Amino acid sequence: MNKEFLSIKKLIETKGYKFTIQKRIILEELFSADIHLTAKEIYSKVKNKNIGLATIYRTMNLFTSIGIVKEIHADGMSYYELKMYSKKPLHIHFKCIKCNRIIDVDNTGVEIKYLKLNREIEESKKLQIHDANIMLIGLCDKCK
Numbered sequence: 001m002n003k004e005f006l007s008i009k010k011l012i013e014t015k016g017y018k019f020t021i022q023k024r025i026i027l028e029e030l031f032s033a034d035i036h037l038t039a040k041e042i043y044s045k046v047k048n049k050n051i052g053l054a055t056i057y058r059t060m061n062l063f064t065s066i067g068i069v070k071e072i073h074a075d076g077m078s079y080y081e082l083k084m085y086s087k088k089p090l091h092i093h094f095k096c097i098k099c100n101r102i103i104d105v106d107n108t109g110v111e112i113k114y115l116k117l118n119r120e121i122e123e124s125k126k127l128q129i130h131d132a133n134i135m136l137i138g139l140c141d142k143c144k
């Protein structure tokens with residue numbers, strides 16, 4: 001098990017849960033996917049390993065509640081992406097209304113501005129921001 005997995009395992013156990021083989025398999029999918037996945041998409045990747053959809057919903061709820069995963073809502077759907085050990089922790093999302101694709105806007109220039117914006121709001125409003133969700137809506141370059 002690599003370092004990331006070990007510390008996630010520890011976190012899950014600290015919260016009083018078991019690090020089951022199912023959790024590990026789902027985590028592996030999240031690490032290898034570079035896009036946002038719905039519970040059904042995760043299911044289609046792991047169903048041959050005897051993991052049911054209910055287990056995936058349960059696991060994703062747990063992962064979200066303890067901060068391993070970030071849940072993104074769009075049109076009544078939930079998409080999941082890694083929050084811990086993500087190569088792009090803070091980014092803006094764009095959703096295409098035609099093909100329903102969710103794109104990460106994660107080039108460095110935007111990330112730094114986004115971070116700065118968060119800091120400015122924290123200072124001016126005396127808040128402490130833990131997370132941010134910005135969803136831009138429109139047409140992607142293929143659907144334009």
Ligand SMILES: [Zn+2]
Pocket residue numbers: 096097098099100101139140141142143
């Ligand atoms: Zn599109």
Ligand SMILES: [Zn+2]
Pocket residue numbers: 036081091093103104
């Ligand atoms: Zn994203």
